Amino acid sequence: MSRYLCIAVALIATLSACVMDLTRLKNDPVDFVRQVKPILEASCLECHQHQYEFAGLNLETQARAMKGGRSGPVIVPGAPHQSLLYKVLLLGHNNPVAMPPTPERMERENEQTLHDWIQQGAKWPEGVRLTPPQDWKKSRS
Numbered sequence: 755m756s757r758y759l760c761i762a763v764a765l766i767a768t769l770s771a772c773v774m775d776l777t778r779l780k781n782d783p784v785d786f787v788r789q790v791k792p793i794l795e796a797s798c799l800e801c802h803q804h805q806y807e808f809a810g811l812n813l814e815t816q817a818r819a820m821k822g823g824r825s826g827p828v829i830v831p832g833a834p835h836q837s838l839l840y841k842v843l844l845l846g847h848n849n850p851v852a853m854p855p856t857p858e859r860m861e862r863e864n865e866q867t868l869h870d871w872i873q874q875g876a877k878w879p880e881g882v883r884l885t886p887p888q889d890w891k892k893s894r895s
C-alpha cells in the first residue's frame with residue numbers, strides 16, 4: 755500500500771512541477787532590458803544594425819526595429835506568429851531566411867522569451883538602444 759502511495763505522491767509532484775513551469779512561461783512579464791536586449795544583441799545585432807543592415811533590417815532602436823526590413827514590419831505587437839522577427843527563428847535551417855543564420859537554432863528558452871515579449875505587446879522602453887557585438891568593447895569598458 756505504501757508503495758502505491760509513494761508512486762502517487764511522486765506523480766503528483768511531477769505533474770504540479772510541469773503545470774507550474776507552463777504557467778511560469780505563459781504569465782511572467784518579460785523585461786525588455788534584462789531579457790530581450792541581451793538575446794537580440796548577442797544573436798542578431800551583428801548583422802542587423804547601421805553597419806550591416808542585412809535585408810534592410812536594423813534592430814538598434816525601437817523606431818528602426820518597428821519599421822522592419824525589406825518585407826515591411828517584422829514585429830506585430832501581440833501577435834508573435836505574425837511577426838517575421840519570431841517566425842524566422844522557427845524556420846528549418848534548409849531555409850535561407852532561418853535566423854540566426856548559423857547551423858544551430860536559437861535556444862528554446864530564448865525563442866520563448868522573444869515570443870512572450872511580442873505577445874505582451876513588444877514593449878521597448880524609450881531611449882533604449884541596442885549595441886552590436888562589434889561595439890561591446892567600446893561601450894562597456
Ligand code: HEC
Nearest residue numbers: 797798800801808809823824825826828838839850853854
Ligand atoms: C550573420 C548575419 C545575421 C545574423 C546574426 C542575423 N541575421 Fe537576420 N538576416 C541576415 C541576412 C543575410 C538576411 C537576408 C536573408 C535572405 O533573404 O536570404 C536576414 C534577414 C532577416 C529577416 C527578414 C527581414 C525582411 O524584411 O525580409 C529577419 C526578420 C531577420 N533577419 C531577423 C533576424 C533575427 C531575429 C536574428 C537574431 C536571432 C538575426 N536575423 C540574425 C543576416 C543575419
